[in-house]
Amino acid sequence: xxxxxxxxxxxxxxxxxxxxxxxxxxxxxxxxxxxxxxxxxxxxxxxxxxxxxxxxxxxxxxxxxxxxxxxxxxxxxxxxxxxxxxxxxxxxxxxxxxxxxxxxxxxxxxxxxxxxxxxxxxxxxxxxxxxxxx
Numbered sequence: 774x775x776x777x778x779x780x781x782x783x784x785x786x787x788x789x790x791x792x793x794x795x796x797x798x799x800x801x802x803x804x805x806x807x808x809x810x811x812x813x814x815x816x817x818x819x820x821x822x823x824x825x826x827x828x829x830x831x832x833x834x835x836x837x838x839x840x841x842x843x844x845x846x847x848x849x850x851x852x853x854x855x856x857x858x859x860x861x862x863x864x865x866x867x868x869x870x871x872x873x874x875x876x877x878x879x880x881x882x883x884x885x886x887x888x889x890x891x892x893x894x895x896x897x898x899x900x901x902x903x904x905x906x907x
Contacts, residue, residue: 774825775877778870779818782809813854813862820850821874828882837892840884841900844875848904855907863907872901 785805792798824847831839851871855862863871876897879886890897 774828774881775874777818777821778867778874779814779821781870782814782867785809810858813858816854816857817851817862820847820854823847823850824875825878828878831882831884833883835884837889840879840889841893844879844900845904847875848901852904852906860907868905868907871907872898875901 782805786809789798789803789805793800793803824843827843827846831843851863876886879889886900887897890900893900895902
């Protein structure tokens with residue numbers, strides 16, 4: 774499976790905390806812990822774990838509908854997480870990481886995402902767009 778965006782965010786929090794403790798970063802410049810509260814990290818991890826289970830359950834040659842169903846479910850759940858965090862959970866960089874994670878997870882499961890998107894009349898990076906609100 775691809776590296777979860779939440780792992781990247783937790784690493785950023787830890788790096789900033791270490792820099793503050795070492796005196797190389799002003800505490801007022803440490804934004805990660807505030808930007809990625811534990812409630813957001815936990816909720817996002819729960820959604821990504823469910824997506825990983827969905828992807829693992831796809832058989833050898835799943836239909837486009839099966840794959841897109843997994844994508845739809847993860848995107849709708851991420852919408853709910855974003856809504857629960859005042860519509861501010863995922864900014865541009867976070868959105869890009871989440872979309873790249875979805876793509877990479879599908880590729881790791883043997884899905885040809887480019888071909889899937891083409892069959893749907895979409896660009897590769899548009900497979901989340903019809904459901905995504907974040």
